[in-house]
Amino acid sequence: MPKEFITERQGLNMMVLFIIGSTLVVGVTDAAKQDSWLSVILAIIMALPMLMLYARIVHLFPGQDIFMVIHRVFGRIVGKVLSLFFVWYAFHLGVLVIRNFSEFLSEISLTETPQYLIQLVVVILGVWMVKGSIEVLGRWTSFVFNIVLVIIIGICLMAFTETNFANFTPMLYGGFRPVIDGAYSIFSFPLAETIIFTAVLSFLKPGANSYKVYNRGLWIGGGILLAITLGNIGVLGYPFLSTQYYPSYITVSLIDLGTFFRRFEILVAVVFLLCGLVKVSICLFCTANGLAKIFNTHDYRVLLAPVALLNVSLALFIYPSMQAMFEWVNVYRYYAIPFQILLPLLIWICAEAKLRLSKTGAIEKD
Amino acid sequence: MILIMTLVYGLFLLLDFIPIYRGKNRKITWLYLSLFILSYSMTVLIGFGVNLPSPAPLIKSIITSLGIF
Amino acid sequence: MRKNYAKFLFLPLIMIFLISGCWNYREIEGLAIVAGIAVDRGIHHKYLATMEIIGFKPGQESEIESKLVSGEGDSILEAIRNSYNISGQMGYFNHTRALIISQDVAKMGILPITDLLFRSPLIRVSLAILISKEKTAGEVLAARSLNQPIKSFQICEAFAVQQKALSKTAEIKVFEAVNAMGGEGTDLFLPTVGVISNQGQPTMELSGMAVFQQDKLVGLLDGEESKYVLFIRNKVQEGILLENMDREANATLISFKILKNQTWIKPVLAKGKPGVKIAVKTTVDIWELDSPLNYDSEQDRKMLKSQAEKELQANILRIVRKVQQNYGTDIFGFGSQFRSQMPELWKEIKPEWRDYFTQLKVAVKAEVEIQKSGMAIKSLKVED
Structure with a gap:
């Protein structure tokens, strides 16, 4: 198989x-509430060292994804268990995204299409692409x-008028x-979810900079x-904003430029479709990749297709209702700690130690 | 509903699984099949209206029992 | 080869179910496009919902007409659904522009209505909520409209005119209403719509506002009073200001056209008691004088200015007093000004804000800048 590059x-x-x-x-x-935007800034600063x-x-x-790294650093047995953790996280994240997607x-x-079909269409497209x-x-x-x-910049500029x-x-x-509370929530969802990218960026072209x-x-x-x-708070304001599940959609629906430029909210849905597809594809990729590594293939x-189908099956019944889905956001921030903070820290420390040791060992040999 | 699910799964078997099966890699074939059957049985059960236990409440109770909330 | 056969047999089956089109569909003939809703007390049930439906007259040139259909129910949704029975069409609410609530219903509380509005994914939150000045809300929709065949759309056009020419009421959208009801230190007011006789026919007319305490109606203000509420809320864009002048024993009525207006509200703490300072800066033109007296010398202009300021101040104060004494609800949003400018103080006075509000000392400082007097140099002196 020729090596792929991005x-x-x-x-x-x-x-x-x-x-x-x-x-x-x-x-x-x-x-x-109205300081959520401060939370976002704080979350970015918090996420910087982690990322x-x-x-x-x-x-x-270089050239080795997180599963290979784990395998190399921790050996076979422990490595497989830890890899399984990551695979579960990627898998579960994919399930959540798919469910979000179809609920929205x-x-x-x-309104009357079964969610199963919506999820299936997205996932099949993702499988095809990956x-x-x-x-x-x-x-x-x-x-x-x-x-x-372009869509997002346009929307934000227009929202500014309202x-x-x-x-x-x-x-x-x-x-x-x-x-700070809100900042941590934003840190865990979505900023630190980029831990998944440790499995993707190994495909970077040689010489490319992962820090960048x-x-x-x-x-x-x-x-x-x-x-x-900022747009959501500015246009809608509190407490109305806290009554809405999909604030951006409502915000954009309020934009009225003259009599012709209105009803843009479908653009939000389009952007979400595109971004959601990327997110689902990456989660699928990471899950399948990890599974393949665990089973030494x-x-x-x-493995993409069965993983994707399993994803959809789980997405069907992971939450009984939409309220449960949004309630889960509060659980998620704690649930994600081991995957987003503890495991990466552990891997990093062990990897550094291992590299240093093997280097000095190599020098001694010379 | 179940009909559509079955059709989709059948399509996946036809288009996706047969080349893999011909690849004669036993391990992958079994892995594929087991995941496949697992997800198919789950969807069929849901289609019949069985309430499957979701992992979400379990994870939630674990986290609550840790006393972070 | 056999594999391919199987594939080809299978593909049509898949296509039948997945590619042939949509899961469900709605025919446009089967939809009743709802332009506006009026909510009244029902006779047998709690609510009576009257919906204005956009109908298409069949014929060579398709014309739009307005049809009314109503249903009763113990919740608004049930009332709306029950009306489908009569029309035989499902309602389609994506183009609904106005919701008119009768005073009886508003006195019971409008929370269930606003809840329905922001919960439903189909109804837009940019919908305007109004209160009917008449006995029922349905009769507003039954009245004649002049330009638009669809009365609810006429209401929305009237709002645009209000903003440009009158400022006697303002449009309140669902999300603004929710923010006013649920926000700290501010109470809700909604525009009112009534029916007046125009050329002998009942026609709808937009003016004035309804004052709410929490989600319950407590009183109505007329158009003139509403204008000064809008002055305080900094919502006046253009409009007319009428001033009575007494000069040389001549009562003169001067009409100013408001060009622009800016209002600042500053919460203050005077001797341990919260108070509010309102500063209004209005730029006006003279558009109508009903006496032969002129205001062209500098002294006269100064006097005119100071008189206009005094009267504007008095009018604003009067409406503040009235709302404080009669209704005790903070439709001016003074509390929210305390909240954003003096958050520490607000936390203390928040529990008893209603009492504080009725006792609140309000000082108004108006500045009227008279810019032009139209094309006339002076008013006409009537000679024998």
Whole structure:
């Protein structure tokens, strides 16, 4: 099998779409009410060292993804168990994204279509794309990225005309606690979810810089989140915003430029479709890749289809209702700690130690 | 509903599985089949209206029992 | 070869189910496009919902006409659904522009209505909510409209005119209403719509506002009073300001056209008691004078300015007093100003805000800048 490559730019585009994927419609947490935008900024700053750590892991072992790294660092048995953890996380994340996706679509337009079909269509498309190789995904993402960026910038500029600046006052009314609380929520969903990319960026072209991808991806993705959050607060304001599951959709539906330029909200759905597809594809890729590595086979593609079908099956019954889905967001922030913080830390420390030791060992041999 | 599911799964078997089966890699074939059957049985059960236990409440109870909330 | 056969047999089956089109469909003939909804007290049930439906007259040139259909139910949704029985069509709410609530229903509380509005994915939150000045809300929809065949759309056009020419009421959208009801330190007001006689025919007319305490109606303000509420809320864009001048024993009525207006509300703490300072800066043109007296010398202009300011201040104060004494609800959003400008103080006074509000000391400082007097140099002196 010839080695596949993605360029630095494609990696960056993937990461940005991955970050804004579900958050675009679900909106960031409203723990801090009108200070949510401060939470976003704080979350970006909080995520920076963590993401640099992920980039370091990718950088330490060029051309090897997280599963190979785990395998090399921890040996066979422990490595497999840890890999299984990551596979579960990627798998579960995929399930959540698919469910988000179908809930949103069935709420706004396809009210009578069974969610199963919506999920299936998305997943089949994702399988098809990833089966074409990660390169296909990369190129497709680069193409879509521009469209998404234009739409989002347009929406934010138009939302600016409807903004009521009084909605941002008073600043820090509830004190700093809710801001930090909200910042952590945003850190775990979606910023630190980029841990998945430790399995993708191993396909970076030799010589490409993983730090750059993570760093820029964080700032651009976070910046878009910030713009969307500012727009939502400015246009809708509290407490109305806290009554809505899909604030961005409502915000955009309010934009009225003259009598002709209105009803843009479908653009939000389009952007979400595109970003969601990227996110689902990456999760599928990571799951299949990890499974393949655990079972010592090198072709992850053959496993894509069953993994995807399993994804959909689980997405069907993981939550009994939409309320449960949104309630889960509160659980997720704690649930994600081991996968987003503890395991990467452990891997990083052990990897550094191992590399240092083997290096000194090599020198001694000489 | 179940009909559509079965059709989709059948399609996957036809288009996806047969080349793999011919690849004569036993391990992959078994892995594929086991995942496949697992997901198919889950969807069929859901289609028949069986309430499958979701992992979400379990994870939630684990986290709550850790006392972080 | 056999594999391919199987594939080809299978593909049509798949296509039948997946590629042939949509899961479900709605025919446009089967849909009743709802333009507006009026909610009243029902006779047998709690609510009576009257819906204005956009109908298409068949014929060479398809014309639009407005049809009314109503149903009763114990919840608004049930009332709406029950009306489908009569029309034989499902309602389609994506183009609904106005919701008119009768005073009886508004006195019971409008929370169930707003809840339905922001919960439903089909109804837009940019829908305008109004209160009917008449006995029922349905009769507003039954009245004649002049330009638009669809009355609910006429209401929305009237809002645009209000903003440009009158400022006697303002459009409140669902999300603004929710923010006003649920927000701290601010109460809800909604525009009112009534029926007046125009050329002998009952026609709808937009003016004035309804004052709410929490989600319950407590009183109505007329158009003139509403204008000063809008002055305080900084929602006046253009409109007319009428001033009575007494000069040389001549009562003169001057009409100013408001060009622009800016209002600042500053919460203050005077001697330990919260108070509010309102500063209004209005730019106006003189558009109509009903006496031969002129205001062209500098002294006269100064006097005119100070008189206009005094009267504007008095009018604003009067409406503040009225709302404080009669209704005790903070439709001016003074509390929210405390909240955003003096958050620490607000946390203290928030529990008893209603009491504070009725006792609140309000000082108004108006500045009227008279820019032009139209094309006339002076008013005509009538000679024998």
